[in-house]
Amino acid sequence: MSEMKDALVIGAGPAGASCALWLERLGFSCLLAEARGHAGGLLNDSPYRNDWIVTQPGVTGIDLSEGIGLSLAAAGVPMLLGARARKAERFGDGFRVTFDLPNDRVREIDAARLVIATGVQPRSGPFRASERVIIGPGHRAATYDYAGKSVAILGGGDNAFENHGFVKRAGAREVHIYARTVRASGVFAAQVPEADISTGPFEADHEDVRVNGRIYDVILVMFGWEPASFFETGFTLDRNPAGFFLTDFQTCETSAPGVFAIGEVTAGRHPCVVTAMSDGIAAAKAIQRQLERAALPG
Numbered sequence: 127m128s129e130m131k132d133a134l135v136i137g138a139g140p141a142g143a144s145c146a147l148w149l150e151r152l153g154f155s156c157l158l159a160e161a162r163g164h165a166g167g168l169l170n171d172s173p174y175r176n177d178w179i180v181t182q183p184g185v186t187g188i189d190l191s192e193g194i195g196l197s198l199a200a201a202g203v204p205m206l207l208g209a210r211a212r213k214a215e216r217f218g219d220g221f222r223v224t225f226d227l228p229n230d231r232v233r234e235i236d237a238a239r240l241v242i243a244t245g246v247q248p249r250s251g252p253f254r255a256s257e258r259v260i261i262g263p264g265h266r267a268a269t270y271d272y273a274g275k276s277v278a279i280l281g282g283g284d285n286a287f288e289n290h291g292f293v294k295r296a297g298a299r300e301v302h303i304y305a306r307t308v309r310a311s312g313v314f315a316a317q318v319p320e321a322d323i324s325t326g327p328f329e330a331d332h333e334d335v336r337v338n339g340r341i342y343d344v345i346l347v348m349f350g351w352e353p354a355s356f357f358e359t360g361f362t363l364d365r366n367p368a369g370f371f372l373t374d375f376q377t378c379e380t381s382a383p384g385v386f387a388i389g390e391v392t393a394g395r396h397p398c399v400v401t402a403m404s405d406g407i408a409a410a411k412a413i414q415r416q417l418e419r420a421a422l423p424g
C-alpha cells in the first residue's frame with residue numbers, strides 16, 4: 127500500500143518539472159515520475175541554441191535541460207526516474223498510477239491529483255528510422271555527418287525549413303525540401319531558396335532512400351509531433367482530433383476532474399519551453415486552490 131501523495135506529475139520536461147517545483151515550494155507532497163533516466167524532456171535532444179527565452183540568452187536546449195535538473199535538486203523535488211507510466215485509474219479519492227521500472231519491476235503510486243506532462247514524439251508517417259532515414263529533429267539530426275551529402279527533407283512546417291539551414295551549414299552538397307503544403311513561419315520559409323522547395327504530393331521510399339524517383343544520401347522526416355499519451359486510463363479524457371488533450375485555459379484541468387494536462391501533450395497555446403513551463407505553474411496553483419479548499423472544515 128503506497129502513501130497518498132498530494133500530486134503525482136508524470137513527465138519531467140519543462141512542463142512537469144515546473145509544476146513539480148511549484149508544488150514542492152508551495153508545501154505539497156509531490157512526486158515527479160519520468161521515463162528517462164534524467165529530467166529535461168525533449169530539451170535533452172536539442173544541442174541547438176535556444177534564442178527564444180527572453181531571460182536566458184545564448185543557451186542551448188541541453189543547457190536548459192541541465193538547469194531543470196539543478197532547479198529540481200535545489201528545491202528537493204522527489205523524483206522517480208526510469209519509470210514509464212503504463213496505466214492510470216481512479217483510486218479512493220484520488221488516482222493510482224502503475225509504472226514499469228527497469229528489470230521488469232512495477233510500482234504503483236497513489237495521489238490526490240494527477241498531472242500528465244508526457245510531451246510529444248516525432249511523427250514518422252509510413253517511414254522507419256534507419257542509417258539513412260532520420261525521424262524528427264533532435265540529437266541524431268543535429269550530429270549526422272552531412273558533409274558533401276545530398277539530403278531530402280520531408281515536411282512543410284518550421285522544423286523542416288529550420289533544418290534546411292542547419293544541414294546546409296553542416297556542409298551538405300544539396301538540400302531539397304518536399305512539402306505537400308508549406309506551413310512554416312514566414313521567417314523560416316524566407317531563408318530557403320525557392321529552387322530547393324518542391325510543393326505538392328510526393329512519393330518517398332525509405333528502403334531506397336528515394337524521393338520522386340531521385341536517390342538521396344539521407345532523408346529527414348519532419349512531419350511534426352504526436353502526443354506521447356499512449357498509457358491506458360480508466361477514465362475518459364477529451365482530446366482534439368489529433369489526440370492532444372483538451373484542457374481548461376485557466377487551470378489546465380482536463381475533462382476528468384482532478385486530472386491536469388500540461389505542456390506539449392495538450393492542444394494548448396503555441397508549443398515551446400516557456401508555454402510548457404507556464405502551464406506547469408497554472409496547474410500547480412489550481413491544485414493548490416483545490417487541495418486547500420478541500421482541507422477547509424465543513
Ligand SMILES: Cc1cc2nc3c(=O)[nH]c(=O)nc-3n(C[C@H](O)[C@H](O)[C@H](O)COP(=O)(O)OP(=O)(O)OC[C@H]3O[C@@H](n4cnc5c(N)ncnc54)[C@H](O)[C@@H]3O)c2cc1C
Binds near residue numbers: 141159176
Ligand atoms: C531539436 C529541438 C529543438 C527545440 N528548440 C526549441 C527552441 O529553440 N525553443 C523552444 O521554446 N522549444 C524548443 N523545442 C521544443 C521544446 O523542447 C518543447 O516545447 C518542450 O520540451 C516541451 O515540454 P514538455 O514538458 O511539454 O514535454 P517534453 O519535453 O516532451 O517532456 C515530456 C517528458 O515526459 C516523459 N514521458 C513521456 N511518456 C511518459 C510516460 N508514459 N511515463 C513517464 N514519463 C513519460 C518523456 O520522457 C519526457 O521527458 C525544441 C525541441 C527539439 C526536439
